Every structure is written in C-alpha cells, then in structure tokens.
Amino acid sequence: MTNPEPMSDARLEAALAKALGPGADDTAPLSRAVLSRMALDTASPRTQLTEVLVTHLPLTGLFLAALLFAGAIGHIFVSSDLTEAMTIISLIGSGI
Amino acid sequence: MxxxxxxxxxxxxxxxxxxxxxxxxxxxxxxxxxxxxxxxxxxxxxxxxxxxxxxxxxxxxxxxxxxxxxxxxxxxxxxxxxxxxxxxxxxxxEPEDETPGAESSLAARQALGLARAGLAALPDRQRRALLLRAVTEMSTAEIAAVLGGTPGAVEQLLVRARSGLRALMGDKLL
Incomplete structure (x- = not known):
C-alpha cells in the first residue's frame, strides 16, 4: 500500500539525509584521524628535509670534492706544456 | 576560523x-x-x-x-x-562490513543503497544541489555560492532534483 500524499520537500530531504548518514553523527573517529594526520603533516616537511640532508649531504660533498679534484688534475694537464706532461708520465713510468 | x-x-x-x-x-x-x-x-x-x-x-x-x-x-x-x-x-x-552489529544495520544499509541509487540517476548539478540542501540545510544563496551560479538557478535545480527523486523512489525512502 502506497502513501497517497506526496512526500513534502522537507520530509524528502530529511529522509535522504537520514539514509545517507548511518553513523555519521559520531565524529570522534574522524576528529582523531584528522588531528593525527595534522600532527604528522606538521612534522613531516622539516623531518624529511633533515633526513635527506643527513643521508645525502656527506655523499654529495664527497662526490663534489672528487669532481673538483678530477677537474683540477685535468686543468693542470691541459694548460701545461705537452712535453712537460709527457716528461711527468715518463718519469712516473720509469719509476715503476 | x-x-x-x-x-x-x-x-x-x-x-x-x-x-x-x-x-x-x-x-x-x-x-x-x-x-x-x-x-x-x-x-x-x-x-x-x-x-x-x-x-x-x-x-x-x-x-x-x-x-x-x-x-x-x-x-x-x-x-x-x-x-x-x-x-x-x-x-x-566493496568489502562487506564485518564489524559487530553490522547485521542490525542492514536496514540502514538498504536505505543508503536506495538513496544512492536514486541520487545516481540525477544529473550532477541537481544531485549536488539536493545533497547540500538535505544534509546541510544551506539556504539557496549559500548553495549557489558553493556550486557557482545564481540562487534562481539553484532553486530550479532543487525543484527538478526533488521531482526526479520522487519519480524514481516514490515513498521508499521513508
């Protein structure tokens, strides 16, 4: 048996809201989850930056130092006279 | 704020x-x-x-x-x-709800399914307008501010949405 009276706008909307919200009024779990994520998000940017620097900064420094050293050696060999370089090589070779 | x-x-x-x-x-x-x-x-x-x-x-x-x-x-x-x-x-x-008391909320889940089916049949903007009115009791002007548009247009959306939902659901939601 159906209701001959059409549902009023307010009743329709109330029924819709009720149907969509089983358990929606208990906001404690939502609140806990949001506040926890807020705490994590607040800490994370600085923490991540520190972690990255601690892990990679020494390695990066070492790599850059090696790169500079190699560059300096290359510069010395290129800028100096070729015969001089050959002399150094032959001296090193004769030492062996 | x-x-x-x-x-x-x-x-x-x-x-x-x-x-x-x-x-x-x-x-x-x-x-x-x-x-x-x-x-x-x-x-x-x-x-x-x-x-x-x-x-x-x-x-x-x-x-x-x-x-x-x-x-x-x-x-x-x-x-x-x-x-x-x-x-x-x-x-x-979707995974079934296995929490204690889930069976007792069977009616609530059926109502939720029914409401969702009815809403899914509505055009997007009608669904959004009706949802905002139903769950927040916002004024037409506030809904217009959320959705973008004029209060008059929102009123039309609401009229069509209610009419569409009634035609689809009858009084099943009650």
Whole structure:
C-alpha cells in the first residue's frame, strides 16, 4: 500500500539525509584521524628535509670534492706544456 | 576560523564536530565509491587546516568554503574512480562490513543503497544541489555560492532534483 500524499520537500530531504548518514553523527573517529594526520603533516616537511640532508649531504660533498679534484688534475694537464706532461708520465713510468 | 588560522587544534576539533556529520553525508551521496567518504572527509579538513590563513570571511561563510573544498575533492576523486573503473582497476565489489552489529544495520544499509541509487540517476548539478540542501540545510544563496551560479538557478535545480527523486523512489525512502 502506497502513501497517497506526496512526500513534502522537507520530509524528502530529511529522509535522504537520514539514509545517507548511518553513523555519521559520531565524529570522534574522524576528529582523531584528522588531528593525527595534522600532527604528522606538521612534522613531516622539516623531518624529511633533515633526513635527506643527513643521508645525502656527506655523499654529495664527497662526490663534489672528487669532481673538483678530477677537474683540477685535468686543468693542470691541459694548460701545461705537452712535453712537460709527457716528461711527468715518463718519469712516473720509469719509476715503476 | 580566526582561531583555526592561528593554529588552534581545539578549534579544528570544533569545526569537525560541527561540519563533520553533514560533510560525511554529503560525500556519501557524492562519491562514486562511497567507502572513500571518510578519506575525503579527512582530506577536506586537512585542506581547511592548511588553508585557514587564506580564508576570507568577506567572500564566503565557513560552511560554504568547507563544502566548496569538499566538492572539488569529490569531483576530482570521482574522475579518478571513473578512470580506474574504465581501465578495470577498480571493478572489485566493496568489502562487506564485518564489524559487530553490522547485521542490525542492514536496514540502514538498504536505505543508503536506495538513496544512492536514486541520487545516481540525477544529473550532477541537481544531485549536488539536493545533497547540500538535505544534509546541510544551506539556504539557496549559500548553495549557489558553493556550486557557482545564481540562487534562481539553484532553486530550479532543487525543484527538478526533488521531482526526479520522487519519480524514481516514490515513498521508499521513508
């Protein structure tokens, strides 16, 4: 048996809201989850930056130092006279 | 909102208490994958927290601002869900609720399914307008501010949405 009276706008909307919200009024779990994520998000940017620097900064420094050293050696060999370089090589070779 | 912008977490808890229930209902009706409603609700409040300093009370009321954020997130999530379903990545059925008391809430779940089926049959803008009216009791002007458009257009959307839902559901929702 159906209701001959059409549902009023307010009743329709109330029924819709009720149907969509089983358990929606208990906001404690939502609140806990949001506040926890807020705490994590607040800490994370600085923490991540520190972690990255601690892990990679020494390695990066070492790599850059090696790169500079190699560059300096290359510069010395290129800028100096070729015969001089050959002399150094032959001296090193004769030492062996 | 000023306390929120100042970093007051108690104010955030109050905002969640005030807007959380309505927001969850809104998202349950909006999302193509309703089990994601809790996740998007959390995301919405996190966005509110991080953007609180940029909130301008002259431009929007707090509820209008919050629901606008939620709406954008829901639209974005629905787009992704649609794409995943298109690719066949999201075709698995939703897991059954195995928590104690789940059987006793069978009627509530049936009502939820019914409401969602009815809403899914409505055009997007009609569904959004009706949801905002039903779960937040916003005025027509406030709904227009969330959705964009004029109050008159929103009123038309509401009339059509109610009429469409009545035609689809009759009095099954009661």
């Amino acid at each position: 000023a306390a929120l912008a100042a970093g007051d977490r108690h104010a955030m808890a109050q905002v969640i208490r005030r807007h959380g229930p309505g927001l969850r209902r809104f998202l349950a009706g909006m999302l193509a994958a309703p089990h994601e409603a809790e996740d998007i609700a959390q995301e919405t409040f996190l966005r509110v927290w991080s953007a609180a300093t940029r909130y301008d009370p002259d431009k929007a009321s707090p509820s209008t601002w919050i629901y606008r954020i939620a709406l954008r997130l829901a639209i974005d999530r629905n787009r992704r869900t649609g794409f995943r379903r298109f690719l066949g990545l999201d075709a698995a059925p």
